[in-house]
Amino acid sequence: MPRSGEEARRRLQQAALELYRERGFDQTTTAEIAARAGVTERTFFRHFPDKREVLFDGEATLRADLTASVADAPDGLPPLEVLIRAFRKAGRIIEGNRPFAEPRLAVIAATPALRERDQAKAAAMGDALAAALRARGVTDRLAELAAHVGWITFHHAAGAWIEESSRSLDEHLDEAFADLRALSAETGG
Amino acid sequence: MPRSGEEARRRLQQAALELYRERGFDQTTTAEIAARAGVTERTFFRHFPDKREVLFDGEATLRADLTASVADAPDGLPPLEVLIRAFRKAGRIIEGNRPFAEPRLAVIAATPALRERDQAKAAAMGDALAAALRARGVTDRLAELAAHVGWITFHHAAGAWIEESSRSLDEHLDEAFADLRALSAETGG
The missing domain is CATH 1.10.357.10 (Tetracycline Repressor, domain 2)
Known part of the structure; x- marks a missing residue:
């Protein structure tokens, strides 16, 4: 698990970008982004309101x-x-x-x-x-x-x-x- | 009832614009737009995919x-x-x-x-x-x-x-x- 909030945020952005490139935006869920970043989905929504805003x-x-x-x-x-x-x-x-x-x-x-x-x-x-x-x-x-x-x-x-x-x-x-x-x-x- | 498709389309646009001004866009339904234009809601959707596109x-x-x-x-x-x-x-x-x-x-x-x-x-x-x-x-x-x-x-x-x-x-x-x-x-x- 990433230690700081800032680190989690950065990892979520990186994970989202990777998944959008690999599978496409529509085929990617917030749960998958969170999993790749090594955080919970709840953490995702603490940082971003939706999967568009993450970029x-x-x-x-x-x-x-x-x-x-x-x-x-x-x-x-x-x-x-x-x-x-x-x-x-x-x-x-x-x-x-x-x-x-x-x-x-x-x-x-x-x-x-x-x-x-x-x-x-x-x-x-x-x-x-x-x-x-x-x-x-x-x-x-x-x-x-x-x-x-x-x-x-x-x-x-x-x-x-x-x-x-x-x-x-x-x-x-x-x-x-x-x-x-x-x-x-x-x-x- | 308006006679031609073109006339219905024009009336739907006018009705939508009036309602958006009177009540606001969010408070207006496609059923209300159709009613004011004197057509059915089905006619609305024959002309427009949603209530944004009508404008x-x-x-x-x-x-x-x-x-x-x-x-x-x-x-x-x-x-x-x-x-x-x-x-x-x-x-x-x-x-x-x-x-x-x-x-x-x-x-x-x-x-x-x-x-x-x-x-x-x-x-x-x-x-x-x-x-x-x-x-x-x-x-x-x-x-x-x-x-x-x-x-x-x-x-x-x-x-x-x-x-x-x-x-x-x-x-x-x-x-x-x-x-x-x-x-x-x-x-x-």
Whole structure:
């Protein structure tokens, strides 16, 4: 049995990810996840409300990190640049977590129920970033657009980094935001 | 009793929207929707798989319209400009449907279960637009980014139009894509 709550939590996440890859999400029960992690099913439910949430544990931490970075950014920085800096900082943590992040994204992409949860989290992340930008004095209109576009571009960069690991997440971030600039500059003609 | 299937479908949508506004989504049953529309519950389920889907009937049509516009756009047009033209064309239909569109968006915003479905539809729309751009020869990387960013910007413009009806959807679209250009141009410094 794992000794600490934190250790149990980590083992449950690892066990869930392994089982979802081996058998698929729908074919895996919480009892099986608990058994592989060497804990009881009751312990599973002490840590996670359901078998979807076990893969989204890091989202709350990431959201807190990102909104703190937005709040701490230098005054006068343009809204999307504020977000890019926050994404770069968060990227440090994500890169360190690649052995988990990579199979996790693959499982989410292959599982409709997990994709739906992922999309809901993305919308919530956009809303949280918009609120953080508004708190810096960015207008409602620009804060909302910058936050959702920024998050989607970051998500796109993270996906590209998972697919092509020979380059760093920072390089993929730079490329994605350069693409966004080029795509936008071509409009309005 | 409504005479045609199309008429029953329209009445079910109107009845569902009214009831969701009056009592809330969770407090409304499919039997109540059917009763208000003057049809049987069996008729409800002939048209819609569940009480969420009744508000998303137009999405498949919108998706087909948008992807057809993307396919028909002149050669050589930049990817995001292709999408803006498609959104303008679809806007004609959306503007005509405002009496339904306005309360519909308000109900979705207020109902977590409907927001989740809306987010899933948005992701599917982004994927469909990306596929349509790829079919025009746009690279995978740019097609995916342009499609998701374009869709989110359109969604943002539609929300602004619902809130401020004194201006046309086209004006809101122009403003949103001008904002996107300005936000993006400020990055990369």
